[in-house]
Amino acid sequence: MSQEVHPDEPEADDDAERAPFRRYLTRTGAERMHRELVHLLNEERPKVTAEVSAAAAQGDRSENAEYIYGKKRLREIDRRLRFLQKRLDTATIVTPAEQSDRSRIYFGATVSLEDEDGALSTYQIVGSDEIDASGGRISVESPMGRALLRKTVGDSVEVRRPRGEIELTVVDIRYE
Known part of the structure; x- marks a missing residue:
């Protein structure tokens, strides 16, 4: 079964007002x-x-x-x-390994990013109940998670952080 998960669609139940x-x-x-x-x-x-x-x-x-x-x-x-x-x-x-479109970043993707200084970092895009910054799991609802959705290798994104904006370039996308 192939899955394309697009977590920016509104919920159909009563929690839709609280959780977009x-x-x-x-x-x-x-x-x-x-x-x-x-x-x-x-x-x-x-x-x-x-x-x-x-x-x-x-x-x-x-x-x-x-x-x-x-x-x-x-x-x-x-x-x-x-x-x-x-x-x-x-x-x-969602089982990330079953993602059919592996060229873009969707929920469950493991993404390698390069910052402006050339430093590499790797994150997995997960649900808000699974986040673990030290373990490299960031929420799909976070500013970085939202900025990365649907990007491809080579795309750059600007992410606003408390310490200021940073530009990140997508180096690799994996679904494990």
């Missing part, structure tokens, strides 16, 4: 989120539930710090579980 982009996840990002969901559900939540039960058995809950902290932690876990489940249920999962 569809929610995309790479296959790797979706698997990472699923592993976190399973870990929280099968390991972390049962452990904290047992700790809260043990703390509740100690008596007065109003001054029981372990009970109060445990309940707070359970709420945090439940909130994260709901968030992960909703993201995984509503996201469009």
Whole structure:
């Protein structure tokens, strides 16, 4: 199955007003989120539930710090579980290697760029839930991500950063 992903089309659901982009996840990002969901559900939540039960058995809950902290932690876990489940249920999962048009930059592309000083940097264009600047994953919604969309090898883009504008030239595009 070939995919061309164009993440600048408006969403069709109620979240369209808040998020001008569809929610995309790479296959790797979706698997990472699923592993976190399973870990929280099968390991972390049962452990904290047992700790809260043990703390509740100690008596007065109003001054029981372990009970109060445990309940707070359970709420945090439940909130994260709901968030992960909703993201995984509503996201469009993209496998970058299946991209049919490999001459242009689309969601999931790994892009090598050269700056004005000749320094090379490599980034993968990913969804907002997957960003990791130190790992070279930037959001498709970021200024750089948006500037790079649909560019080809040899194209130059100007990106506005907090330290000022920088001109980047696309050196390589890969879909892995």
